[in-house]
Amino acid sequence: MGVRICPECNAKNPAGAPLCVKCGCVITDQKVVGDEPSTAEPVSAGPLAMEMVGVGQVVVTDIQMPFWSMVWFMLKWAIAAIPATLILWFVIGVIATAVRH
Structure with missing residues (x-):
């Protein structure tokens, strides 16, 4: 399978990758070095498996986070919501006071 070169960091990416796996830059060119472009599903960019839905939209389908780390994250989020x-x-x-007077 061929690779796509990121225009920002020059990292090698799988042929079907919509984003650079190193810097996250959107790879817009269709130039593939090596074999022909594949029709594979979008690839995982780090710990998140993402799918490009449309311009400016990303759907996160998987977050790989340990249970207690997620509990701690949710607890901090809930405490931050209080203020x-x-x-x-x-x-x-x-x-309401201004409207009543």
Whole structure:
């Protein structure tokens, strides 16, 4: 199977790769070094298996993360949401007070 050369970092990528596996740059050219371009499914770019849906859209189909690492991530996300919620309540209260008067 041929390889595609990334225009940004000159890394070698599989012929069917929509993104560079090294820097994540979108590979727009159709020039393939080696064999003819393959019709394979999109390849995994690091730990995420991604599929190009349309211009500017990416669908993440797999995240390989250890369980306790994900629990810790979700806990930090929930704690970070608390100040945002308080700020929203404050802004909504100010707007509601201004509208009533």
